[in-house]
Amino acid sequence: MKNKLIVSLSPHVHSGDSVKRNMHGVLIALIPAFLTSLIYFGLGALIVTATSVAACLFFEWAINKFLLKNPEVSILDGSAVITGVLLAFNVPSNLPIWIIIIGALFAIGVGKMSFGGLGNNPFNPALIGRVFLLLSFPVQMTTWPTVGQITSYTDAATSATPLAIIKGLIQKTPGVSLDQLPDSLSLFIGDNAGSIGEISIVALLIGLAYMLYKRIISWHIPVSILVTIFAFSGIMHFYNPDIYVSPLYHLLTGGVMLGAVFMATDYSTSPMTKKGMLIYGICIGLLTVIIRMFGSYPEGVSFAILIMNAFTPLINMYCKPKRFGEVAKSK
Template identity: 75%
Template sequence: MENKLIISLSPHIHNGDSVEKNMYGVLIALAPAFIVSLIYFGLGALVVTVTSVIACLFFEWAIGKYIMKSEVSTICDGSAAITGVLLAFNLPSNLPIWIILLGALFAIGVSKMSFGGLGNNPFNPALAGRVFLLLSFPVQMTTWPKIGQLTSYIDAETAATPLSIMKGVIKGAPGFSLDQLPDAFNLFIGNNGGCLGEVSAAALLVGLVYMLMKRIITWHIPGSILLAVTVFSGIMYLVNPQIYVSPLTQLLSGGLMLGAIFMATDYVTSPMTNKGMLIYGTCIGLLTVVIRLFGAYPEGMSFAILIMNAFTPLINTYCKPKRFGEVAKKK
């Protein structure tokens, strides 16, 4: 039998990474936060998450098969499942199923598949779906169930979140005081209201450690976001501690940890170089603090990431890596 030398394009040796491996690694990293959401929200967390994941998988399959006429199915690569989980993690646990379906359709159909599918979308699909729902259904998207109602779903009793309390104090609304905020330990473990995936900073940090150990992400984006939020919120806290909370409270509240660890680090919508990642993360941190303190909405993480998604191509152009073999020009 004649042996033939097969010549192919580089690289010929790789480290075993693949889209599927990294995507399922992210899903494993999200598992602690999902478990905590089940502990605090029970049935509501299960219904919202399962609905969102199934809807995202279905819409990706249906659009790919019947609209894009693709012969290759992408629902098994893990990207649609991650979009479903992250979308669910940005929703309250009492959101009606039909609204979840609309959010999943927008996330997959508009924000992802309309641009050509995985690798082509300029904006994070889950965040785009979340912002679409927030603008379309502001009442349902800002009605937060109290934790501990494990068997309740639509009829769950509601309460204010830490971010809504902070915003009420900043605006001088009656009935709001910083004394109503949970202490740092309760914020850290998740003993407070909010979206499914934002309540427990501890569970999200476990996922961060796992992804860093597996080299799914690097420290540059989450590290720069957390540092920027610490610095800018710390300055405002020193200016007026009567209405602005400490940097630690800002870091542990709302969707900051979820966004910094799992949303801003999306491969497709974040810069490619380390320098670009640091610029990107610092701007997200600054925008988040500005929107939280001076904007109309209590939370600014989603808007900050989407804004910087739009600047990613510009950052990539500015922060190009040095070409192999290039000689630096003498000044």
């Protein structure tokens, strides 16, 4: 009797990978940045992060259960927790609780669940929530506590961020000088004002190294973003060093590292092919520098990523991998 050839759908060998495993891996990679935020912002960072995570979990559960009537809802895959953490990492540590709850509702309800939930959202939910809060509550979202106030929350003393100083140099604001910028070491370790999770470059690099080691992400998107920002801002600095700061400052300030590592690499909203990832990353880098230097906002990472999220389907359309066994058509 001859053996039967059994044909089935791929994959035939399971790699052991899963959405839950990757989400938990991202959460592990976020731990160094979270611990650093506790060191520099203390109680405020803890309150805002815990509130954001709890609100995201609740809203995802409530929307699934009461609006979508989905009996198989699961909030344990880690995606809602990541949205909550990343939303918190993109806001000041003195943000009032009621504002972060509104941001969580918008991130989950509009940015994620309105499109069908995990894997269907075209835009990064945490960035959707962050930009919504920035446009709705611009004063609260741009009031930055000075680092070192461990037990302070809403009454914390505030200061200007390095990006605000850089924008002041470009706009030739009286009283703003290059001497007001923190040194590179302070920017690298996180001793400067800013959003909760963006201040420490070394903590974010540790997270990047972990995700690359675990193959949760590939190098194409973060490296292409960082190289493009360094090159473009370097050209502008060479053109006029009096108002355009060193490209190193653009890499060490604001949400560049947080966005490049943890948000631009989101599976649902980034291209599938390596070529597409490089195009995507280069465009994000260019848009970030353009907005920072010529736009009205000091920061441009969030807007740049969301803009390129919209172009991801188009990139996927024109950067398709070659099909296995496909024969090229003769002209």
